[in-house]
Amino acid sequence: MNRNIGVALIVLAAAVVPASAQNFPDHPVKIIVPYPAGGPADTVARVTTQGLGAELGGNVIIENVAGAAGRIATKDVTRAAPDGYTLLLGSSNEYAITPALYDKLDYDPVKDLTPVAALVSDSIAIVVNPSLPVHTLAELVHYTKDHPGKVTSGATLGIVTHLALMYVRAHLGADMLFVPYKGAAPALVDAMANQIQVTASAKSVLLPLIKAGKLRALAVSNSVRWPELPEVPTFAESGLDGFPPTILFGLMAPAGTPPAVIAKINAAANARLKSDATQAGIAKLGMNPNIETTSVFAKQLADDAVLWRAVIKEAGVHLD
Numbered sequence: 001m002n003r004n005i006g007v008a009l010i011v012l013a014a015a016v017v018p019a020s021a022q023n024f025p026d027h028p029v030k031i032i033v034p035y036p037a038g039g040p041a042d043t044v045a046r047v048t049t050q051g052l053g054a055e056l057g058g059n060v061i062i063e064n065v066a067g068a069a070g071r072i073a074t075k076d077v078t079r080a081a082p083d084g085y086t087l088l089l090g091s092s093n094e095y096a097i098t099p100a101l102y103d104k105l106d107y108d109p110v111k112d113l114t115p116v117a118a119l120v121s122d123s124i125a126i127v128v129n130p131s132l133p134v135h136t137l138a139e140l141v142h143y144t145k146d147h148p149g150k151v152t153s154g155a156t157l158g159i160v161t162h163l164a165l166m167y168v169r170a171h172l173g174a175d176m177l178f179v180p181y182k183g184a185a186p187a188l189v190d191a192m193a194n195q196i197q198v199t200a201s202a203k204s205v206l207l208p209l210i211k212a213g214k215l216r217a218l219a220v221s222n223s224v225r226w227p228e229l230p231e232v233p234t235f236a237e238s239g240l241d242g243f244p245p246t247i248l249f250g251l252m253a254p255a256g257t258p259p260a261v262i263a264k265i266n267a268a269a270n271a272r273l274k275s276d277a278t279q280a281g282i283a284k285l286g287m288n289p290n291i292e293t294t295s296v297f298a299k300q301l302a303d304d305a306v307l308w309r310a311v312i313k314e315a316g317v318h319l320d
Helices: 003-023 040-048 052-056 068-079 092-101 137-146 160-172 184-192 203-211 259-274 276-284 294-315
Strands: 029-033 060-064 086-091 113-122 124-128 152-156 177-181 198-202 216-220 247-254
Touching: 003 259, 029 040, 029 052, 029 068, 040 060, 040 086, 040 113, 040 198, 040 203, 040 247, 040 259, 040 276, 052 060, 052 259, 068 086, 068 092, 068 113, 068 247, 086 092, 086 113, 092 113, 092 160, 092 247, 092 294, 113 259, 113 294, 124 137, 124 160, 124 203, 137 160, 137 216, 152 160, 152 184, 160 177, 160 198, 160 294, 177 184, 184 198, 184 203, 198 203, 203 216, 247 259, 247 294, 259 276, 259 294
Parallel strands: 029 060, 029 086, 152 177, 152 198
Antiparallel strands: 086 247, 113 247, 124 198, 124 216
């Protein structure tokens, strides 16, 4: 190749990336939520990304792609073009838990996804139908032992809430049947209808149900008691030491997405998180904003993965 032509091509290639980032987005950005509408991930998406399009200077649409405990949506995003136009509203579930639970994944969320923007941290609670005569995890354990095979629990298979129920069984010896669900919303509906007696879900969706008396909280995963439910102990206070206190939620992109595009999305997401409207929406749901650089978010996820691997090993959970 002629040396002058080669130099010209290198200069042209160097100019393309900044130009593409500068023009980004020139068509709608799609945020994939890996669970059904009405669940914690969908709630996070609706609250934190409202107005994101205005910050980016384009349109943002949310699409729910439910199934296989988030694996279908996650795989779809890992296969998408790495251009910033397809993002995953991911969490500890997809990034940290899935690769530790499944040996036969045909993608690697750690290698095939790039952290873009942290959004919020949420915590979970273990709850029961109010007809069950228990008010603490210790009482639940005693009740299940006194009524073997009579108490049914349920949650989305292969995510934080499933692990919480298995952790109660492994650590405290609760004798509960387990029913897998495709999403948090149907599990909550069945728990309120007493089709199952025990479930776990995120604070963002549980608080209204608990306050309305439709479910009773036994323990919360946060490192301190929820201010809205000061009478409900933490997991650690209930004998569940070692369970991570929070779930991380954030935006992730296919690996190889240009750094300039990632930086632009990160800046826009952080701007929305700092807005009064978004702060109010997050506070109303009992979540905490997580305003960080991409590199800090990546480290948070890496540290999170270490914690969840330990939980999965201790709970003895493995899925094909």
